[in-house]
Amino acid sequence: MNKIETSEKTSTNLSFFKEWKYAPAPESKDHIQLKKQYGLFINGEFVSPTSKRYFDTINPATEEKIAEIAEADEKDVDLAVNAAAKAYNNVWKKMPGKERAKYIYRIARMIQERAREFAVIESMDGGKPIRESRDIDIPLAANHFFYYAGWADKLNYAFPNRNPQPIGVAGQIIPWNFPLLMAAWKIAPALATGNTVVLKPAETTSLTALKLAEIIAESRLPDGVVNIVTGFGKTGAAIVNHPKVNKVAFTGSTDVGKIIQKAIAGTSKRVTLELGGKAANIVFDDAPIDQAVEGIVNGIFFNQGHVCCAGSRLLVQEGVADIVIRKLKDRMETLIVGDPLDKNTDIGAINSKEQLLKIQDYIKIGINEGAELHQSSCSLPNKGFFCKPTLFLNTSQSHRLVQEEIFGPVLTVQTFRTVEEAIEKANNIPYGLSAGVWTDKGSKIFNLTTKMRAGVVWANTYNKFDPTSPFGGYKESGFGREGGLHGLLPYLSL
Amino acid sequence: MMNTVDIPNFRMSPVVDQVGVEERVARFTSRSIKKSSKLQALKLALNMIDLTTLEGKDTTGKVKQMCYKAAHMCDQLPGIPTVAAVCVYPNHVRTAKEALIGTGIKVASVATAFPSGNTTREVKLADVRFAVDEGADEIDMVISRGEFLEGNYSFVFDEISAIKEACSSSRLKVILETGELSTLDNIRRASDIAIYAGADFIKTSTGKIQPAATMPVTLVMLQAIKDYYYKTGKMVGMKPAGGISSSKLAIHYLVMVHETLGERWLTNEWFRFGASSLANDILMQIAKEKSGTYQGKDYFSND
Numbered sequence: 001m002n003k004i005e006t007s008e009k010t011s012t013n014l015s016f017f018k019e020w021k022y023a024p025a026p027e028s029k030d031h032i033q034l035k036k037q038y039g040l041f042i043n044g045e046f047v048s049p050t051s052k053r054y055f056d057t058i059n060p061a062t063e064e065k066i067a068e069i070a071e072a073d074e075k076d077v078d079l080a081v082n083a084a085a086k087a088y089n090n091v092w093k094k095m096p097g098k099e100r101a102k103y104i105y106r107i108a109r110m111i112q113e114r115a116r117e118f119a120v121i122e123s124m125d126g127g128k129p130i131r132e133s134r135d136i137d138i139p140l141a142a143n144h145f146f147y148y149a150g151w152a153d154k155l156n157y158a159f160p161n162r163n164p165q166p167i168g169v170a171g172q173i174i175p176w177n178f179p180l181l182m183a184a185w186k187i188a189p190a191l192a193t194g195n196t197v198v199l200k201p202a203e204t205t206s207l208t209a210l211k212l213a214e215i216i217a218e219s220r221l222p223d224g225v226v227n228i229v230t231g232f233g234k235t236g237a238a239i240v241n242h243p244k245v246n247k248v249a250f251t252g253s254t255d256v257g258k259i260i261q262k263a264i265a266g267t268s269k270r271v272t273l274e275l276g277g278k279a280a281n282i283v284f285d286d287a288p289i290d291q292a293v294e295g296i297v298n299g300i301f302f303n304q305g306h307v308c309c310a311g312s313r314l315l316v317q318e319g320v321a322d323i324v325i326r327k328l329k330d331r332m333e334t335l336i337v338g339d340p341l342d343k344n345t346d347i348g349a350i351n352s353k354e355q356l357l358k359i360q361d362y363i364k365i366g367i368n369e370g371a372e373l374h375q376s377s378c379s380l381p382n383k384g385f386f387c388k389p390t391l392f393l394n395t396s397q398s399h400r401l402v403q404e405e406i407f408g409p410v411l412t413v414q415t416f417r418t419v420e421e422a423i424e425k426a427n428n429i430p431y432g433l434s435a436g437v438w439t440d441k442g443s444k445i446f447n448l449t450t451k452m453r454a455g456v457v458w459a460n461t462y463n464k465f466d467p468t469s470p471f472g473g474y475k476e477s478g479f480g481r482e483g484g485l486h487g488l489l490p491y492l493s494l
Numbered sequence: 495m496m497n498t499v500d501i502p503n504f505r506m507s508p509v510v511d512q513v514g515v516e517e518r519v520a521r522f523t524s525r526s527i528k529k530s531s532k533l534q535a536l537k538l539a540l541n542m543i544d545l546t547t548l549e550g551k552d553t554t555g556k557v558k559q560m561c562y563k564a565a566h567m568c569d570q571l572p573g574i575p576t577v578a579a580v581c582v583y584p585n586h587v588r589t590a591k592e593a594l595i596g597t598g599i600k601v602a603s604v605a606t607a608f609p610s611g612n613t614t615r616e617v618k619l620a621d622v623r624f625a626v627d628e629g630a631d632e633i634d635m636v637i638s639r640g641e642f643l644e645g646n647y648s649f650v651f652d653e654i655s656a657i658k659e660a661c662s663s664s665r666l667k668v669i670l671e672t673g674e675l676s677t678l679d680n681i682r683r684a685s686d687i688a689i690y691a692g693a694d695f696i697k698t699s700t701g702k703i704q705p706a707a708t709m710p711v712t713l714v715m716l717q718a719i720k721d722y723y724y725k726t727g728k729m730v731g732m733k734p735a736g737g738i739s740s741s742k743l744a745i746h747y748l749v750m751v752h753e754t755l756g757e758r759w760l761t762n763e764w765f766r767f768g769a770s771s772l773a774n775d776i777l778m779q780i781a782k783e784k785s786g787t788y789q790g791k792d793y794f795s796n797d
Contacts, residue, residue: 014756014758015756015757016753016756017757018757019760020531020534020535020748020752020760021531022526022531023529023530023531023532024528025526025528131524135524286509288508288509288510288511288514290515290717291510291514291515291518294514294518326724330756334753343524343525343526344525344526440511460511460514461513461514
């Protein structure tokens with residue numbers, strides 16, 4: 001593993017965790033049920049892949065194998081899409097909305113009942129801290145099913161006089177940063193609007209989607225309405241290119257998003273893309289500084305920074321830059337990095353070795369570009385993929401580090417002088433997914449929200465999600481909205 | 495050499511976002527403190543208590559009994575620290591002082607027409623001087639909340655300075671009575687006034703008004719202490735008082751102090767709990783950590 005030179009010095013003489021260390025408080029794994037090998041979930045049952053190939057899924061915190069996952073090839077995808085098409089034509093599109101809703105509610109309740117198990121598996125497979133999977137990912141996933149269950153029989157009220165109709169088979173490809181939550185974001189609105197689904201989870205985080213498949217089977221959802229196929233990019237390509245797929249929904253990197261858009265050009269397939277981001281988190285000199293520092297931490301270190309809407313560019317007004325940075329450095333000393341299953345862990349494992357190498361490359365780029373590196377003085381576990389919370393000070397808009405999405409716990413810090421300069425810097429980027437604004441002045445917030453070219457703008461908070469609120473981007477961050485009433489639109493023809 | 499600190503304009507005190515404060519507090523309360531770290535915290539919390547009796551019906555007998563308890567928290571359990579101080583009205587300071595000779599336990603006295611503070615400066619100063627002359631190591635004063643809410647920040651500042659002077663070498667704790675200040679912005683402003691006027695400690699409440707100490711209020715006060723420390727390098731203590739009666743809550747407070755100000759504040763020189771029923775709950779938890787089972791509350795003496 002490449003080692004990066006880090007500064008062990010901290011900014012102040014405040015001292016943390018020397019005399020009083022929190023004893024390990026690991027979440028129990030006793031109650032979870034995992035199989036050694038998982039097949040593909042097609043037409044209501046788990047089947048072996050015709051490819052006969054399996055790959056390992058590992059725990060990124062220990063590098064130990066958890067289970068074997070089937071790799072679906074084109075034939076497997078074809079079976080899944082045909083099952084979905086049959087279910088759509090024979091059952092699901094004919095079923096009244098209020099009947100569809102019952103199944104969706106049932107899935108939501110079953111996720112809640114097994115929330116603890118889902119949370120533990122999510123943390124084992126993906127590396128995120130149990131505090132987040134327990135308090136955010138899993139409850140939000142259940143909430144998305146609850147929310148869209150409510151819409152299923154009210155589509156005519158959502159779009160009055162428009163006779164909303166389902167589209168058909170939705171091919172959905174989701175990323176590894178919020179595995180179950182992204183599955184919920186995709187499946188719930190598709191089912192509520194009467195579409196059927198072929199979903200592919202990311203190869204490093206298939207397990208909770210497969211556990212969701214077990215719930216779907218138990219819920220007696222009609223066979224073939226939801227199919228879950230696992231695999232790599234090729235499996236995803238097979239879904240996108242399948243002629244019977246009517247709608248593609250993708251969340252992931254901008255590069256893959258562009259490939260998908262090229263692939264479906266000239267077809268009648270509908271598409272929504274939720275891609276990368278490089279959000280500005282803007283702190284004005286009249287902001288509540290201590291809470292802004294929390295917001296900065298939450299913006300970039302939530303889920304190890306594996307968040308497309310992460311507040312990865314801090315823009316801080318010059319008058320408060322010194323105090324904000326000093327507080328931020330002290331706050332970083334109190335972030336506990338380590339075992340994702342420990343209830344006190346704030347920052348877990350990087351999702352994969354590949355991603356860790358990418359982040360480390362960017363840290364090297366930042367050093368070579370002459371930005372000032374600061375990392376917390378925490379120690380990292382010997383095994384597994386971990387990265388210290390990292391700041392780069394004295395960066396400018398022209399640094400690559402500022403322009404490119406890192407998708408890790410790395411924050412760049414820039415200063416600005418005026419409101420206009422903040423807006424210009426925030427918008428001067430190919431992405432436009434989200435932004436944060438910190439100020440005590442309401443009028444300043446409204447001024448900024450109208451001028452920010454970003455799909456989500458948070459004011460005096462960051463990384464807040466709710467099923468009722470639409471989410472999506474501008475520019476290279478993609479198009480289409482998920483969540484809220486807007487999230488129904490991509491799955492309906494009006 | 496004189497160290498000078500500019501007195502800030504208190505109308506420009508940093509603003510506070512209540513939602514953000516509450517979210518931060520929720521993170522402290524979700525820390526899971528187990529095993530050795532829990533035992534360490536319990537002993538620390540016990541050693542930070544100002545064992546308090548502030549009632550109209552206080553008597554010499556009651557104060558003496560409480561002082562004995564303060565020095566002998568639970569003789570059946572080895573290695574149990576004493577509390578930090580006892581806190582009484584000025585007329586009981588001498589009794590407490592004599593009862594605690596040789597224990598190292600401090601005597602704190604409320605003063606300045608506690609709890610309302612509604613009297614003249616002369617009376618308040620006389621109240622403080624009397625308590626100091628009787629032997630009080632620490633003075634817990636109340637600010638004039640009426641003047642504060644009228645916006646007379648200079649009045650409040652000058653009063654605290656005058657009382658600090660009257661304390662001579664006794665340490666001054668300034669009670670903001672946060673339950674009467676209504677907003678976190680006000681609490682931040684009052685904290686700044688007290689700190690710059692010379693408070694050795696800032697304290698949330700008298701215990702006579704609801705709400706008394708809460709974690710969000712305490713966090714805002716800790717942040718004021720931190721900003722002052724950043725600016726001057728000088729430490730100021732913190733004392734939440736009233737309403738902290740369970741070990742679990744006390745540990746949440748310690749986590750909050752730890753992760754906001756760092757470990758140097760984790761001693762009774764810089765952090766106190768104003769509480770009385772908390773002590774026995776902590777003893778019960780310590781006994782449980784050692785024996786594995788909870789004992790009934792009659793196994794712990796109540797004075």
